[in-house]
Amino acid sequence: MDHAADAMRTDLMTITRFVLNEQSKFPEARGDLTILLNHIVLGCKFVCSSVSKAGLAKLIGLAGDTNVQGEEQKKLDVLSNDVFIKALSSSGRTNVLVSEELEEAVFVDEKLRGRYCVVFDPLDGSSNIDCGVSIGTIFGIYMLKEGSAGTLNDVLQPGKNMIAAGYCMYGSSCTLVLSTGTGVNGFTLDPSLGEFILTHPDIQIPKKGKIYSVNEGNAKNWDEPTRKFVENCKFPQDGSSPKSLRYIGSMVADVHRTLLYGGIFMYPADKKSPNGKLRVLYEVFPMSFLVEQAGGMAFTGKGRALDIVPTKIHQRSPIFLGSYDDVEQIKALYEATA
Ligand SMILES: O=P(O)(O)OC[C@H]1O[C@](O)(COP(=O)(O)O)[C@@H](O)[C@@H]1O
Numbered sequence: 001m002d003h004a005a006d007a008m009r010t011d012l013m014t015i016t017r018f019v020l021n022e023q024s025k026f027p028e029a030r031g032d033l034t035i036l037l038n039h040i041v042l043g044c045k046f047v048c049s050s051v052s053k054a055g056l057a058k059l060i061g062l063a064g065d066t067n068v069q070g071e072e073q074k075k076l077d078v079l080s081n082d083v084f085i086k087a088l089s090s091s092g093r094t095n096v097l098v099s100e101e102l103e104e105a106v107f108v109d110e111k112l113r114g115r116y117c118v119v120f121d122p123l124d125g126s127s128n129i130d131c132g133v134s135i136g137t138i139f140g141i142y143m144l145k146e147g148s149a150g151t152l153n154d155v156l157q158p159g160k161n162m163i164a165a166g167y168c169m170y171g172s173s174c175t176l177v178l179s180t181g182t183g184v185n186g187f188t189l190d191p192s193l194g195e196f197i198l199t200h201p202d203i204q205i206p207k208k209g210k211i212y213s214v215n216e217g218n219a220k221n222w223d224e225p226t227r228k229f230v231e232n233c234k235f236p237q238d239g240s241s242p243k244s245l246r247y248i249g250s251m252v253a254d255v256h257r258t259l260l261y262g263g264i265f266m267y268p269a270d271k272k273s274p275n276g277k278l279r280v281l282y283e284v285f286p287m288s289f290l291v292e293q294a295g296g297m298a299f300t301g302k303g304r305a306l307d308i309v310p311t312k313i314h315q316r317s318p319i320f321l322g323s324y325d326d327v328e329q330i331k332a333l334y335e336a337t338a
């Protein structure tokens with residue numbers, strides 16, 4: 001590919017151009033969200049370059065501390081967290097920040113405060129860092145509540161109140177998937193240009209998929225609806241072909257595949273983890289927002305994931321998300337036992 005010629009192509013849809021186009025659809029927009037998204041993009045580029053040279057730069061292995069979840073922090077968890085805290089606060093557009101790696105919420109310095117709140121998982125899939133398997137960053141954006149100067153209540157909002165969400169996957173290529181509430185679009189980082197280019201416009205998740213994704217190692221502790229659903233994926237009663245199992249163990253990578261290929265990603269509750277493992281604010285909500293925007297469904301076993309009203313910033317919830325018809329099936333099994 002002739003990069004120079006390519007760089008001169010005026011129709012090259014970079015993420016910056018794309019977001020500016022989106023902004024132009026709202027005459028009252030002040031450009032704050034555009035500036036905030038650009039700082040998130042910068043953070044993703046920085047983490048992407050750190051991840052790609054993790055082995056070389058001694059960024060492999062443990063940082064030596066434990067986070068609020070009781071997990072041993074990886075060096076890249078800590079580095080990514082620092083990068084995003086700096087990128088988000090220096091944007092001058094944020095107020096309350098919640099990170100998986102920090103016990104308490106961060107209230108941005110008054111001089112730099114803005115009207116957005118960001119919840120994020122700086123490095124998702126930490127168990128896959130040291131073996132170089134795809135990992136990512138997940139983020140969700142809320143607007144401050146009317147008249148609020150910035151309190152925890154501004155982030156303890158149902159996911160359906162988010163105004164934007166996305167993730168960046170650090171894999172064979174670096175892909176940023178974003179929704180500002182009007183559909184889902186994917187951008188691939190062109191390392192030679194240093195630009196995210198629109199490569200997956202208007203992502204629509206297939207209505208039904210051929211893949212199920214779950215850690216079957218927890219099967220003995222599952223409840224009946226989950227057990228029945230997975231059994232049916234393997235031994236379908238309706239004469240259809242069995243689904244294939246795909247599980248990477250990085251939510252970003254498993255959800256990215258699910259968005260593009262269809263199927264269902266699940267992290268159910270079980271006897272050991274009655275609320276599942278994944279965190280509501282910065283894993284379940286952003287991914288559910290994207291999946292719904294792409295025409296899929298996100299269900300908790302009790303209801304729509306985006307209807308959860310969180311009470312704690314590191315709260316967990318079971319999650320079943322993906323192709324509409326597949327999630328509908330497990331929803332029916334839960335409703336039958338409710
Ligand atoms: O190893 P398990 O129990 O299957 O859990 C895997 C899940 O845990 C996670 O790694 C949790 O996220 P973090 O790596 O950000 O803590 C998810 O990415 C993934 O879906």
Ligand SMILES: [Mg+2]
Pocket residue numbers: 121123124125251283
């Ligand atoms: Mg995570």
Ligand SMILES: [Mg+2]
Pocket residue numbers: 077100121122123124125126
């Ligand atoms: Mg993480």
